Amino acid sequence: MSPKGADALARDPASVFAALGDRTRLRLVARMAADEPQSISRLTAGTGVTRQAVTRHLQVLAAAGLVRGRRRGREVVWAIEPDRLVEARRALDEISAQWDRALARLRAHVEAE
Amino acid sequence: MSPKGADALARDPASVFAALGDRTRLRLVARMAADEPQSISRLTAGTGVTRQAVTRHLQVLAAAGLVRGRRRGREVVWAIEPDRLVEARRALDEISAQWDRALARLRAHVEAE
DNA sequence: TTAACATGCAATCTGGAGGTTGCACGTATG
DNA sequence: CATACGTGCAACCTCCAGATTGCATGTTAA
Structure with a gap:
């Protein structure tokens, strides 16, 4: 298909990386991955920021497709x-693979002279 | 010894993701991974932004330890x-693994009742 | 019903990210 | 040498991400 290596990443994983590119958000993701689904209030504890700030971060993560909140009575469980985590990982793999191929090409080119 | 971004991921993994969390920067990384090392001018072509903007992006990537520029005559080859790419991938793997474990725990908990 | 809890919504503030233009400086090349 | 090329540096602008405070709304428990 697309022989253009650089365009193999045409889909946009940048938004996912951007979502993970914040200390607070990355910690939130780690906590959600480590424990059971939690309410905003519980997730706020220990972050050092306001509940509203955490809410915004969660919305950013949700917009990137990394997390999901479901209403459960009077609280929302996140x-x-x-899925998109896997996508991001695949993007990194792709870049690494391209780099390896480029290195191999360079090596072959040098040895040919 | 090691450059400034050496343990950027160990201390602040978010900074690496933040560096990748920009369309232009991610495309630059992809192009550098796909082709030979290139000068700023060449990298600027097709980005739709100024050479100075590209320079700044490259500096951001360098601060995160993702790329490196070396002077070569009158140009700088990037x-x-x-290494940081691999570490970033590992961070995503870790999160995924934690999530899998949490899922398994939840499943076991449900089945136990 | 009433009170405490969990969340949502809105207005506001501030710093820095991303971009540009203009100019100066070293380096190759005619 | 003279000139074009590649880059660095600095000032400046705009916009939005991140955070806050204050109040409103819905839900559970006493």
């Missing part, structure tokens, strides 16, 4: 949605 | 530094 949990990981690992 | 290339991937794949």
